Amino acid sequence: SQQGEEDPQALSIQEGENATMNCSYKTSINNLQWYRQNSGRGLVHLILIRSNEREKHSGRLRVTLDTSKKSSSLLITASRAADTASYFCATAIFPGTASKLTFGTGTRLQVTL
């Protein structure tokens, strides 16, 4: 079963607006990662935030993590048409010596001119 659930499933905004995507998960995690997937391509890593961190920034991206609520959010500021893609959160847990990265269902973002 998938650990993360993204919300909304789809989001349509105009260029220049901000886009916010949310991710909720069920069990304790070691880190949470966000990935982008353009149509017909593989996933590209955006940001990794560890369980003891609350916020991280990378360029126009801002990720927050609230472990008490088991949720994370990805904010894309001043969106561009090139940001059109699906965005996935992935939660990492470390049972024993192994580690598992489980992806959510994704948010499809459409940025129009």
Add this chain to the structure above:
Amino acid sequence: EAGVAQSPRYKIIEKRQSVAFWCNPISGHATLYWYQQILGQGPKLLIQFQNNGVVDDSQLPKDRFSAERLKGVDSTLKIQPAKLEDSAVYLCASSFGQGAGSPLHFGNGTRLTVT
């Protein structure tokens, strides 16, 4: 650095036929993953290798799917016999660190259509 290479890019087969996918990870990456992504869903882990040993294959349908990682580098994923529900994109990924403590680098995937 060169990215994760996968081939073929597309494959169309009839049900009950067999198919194989190949993956070459980024040089030096110890961990290799195969994910299955059905249209409209997130990727689902099929198997995870650490060097040439299997770390997790709990979601691999072992009656029809098999995978190996040769000398801890390249990997092949095989389906035999294929079913209609195997239609999906098969993504290979690799990471430098041990497991999910570091970012995954994905290939562009193989889109499989089973008719």
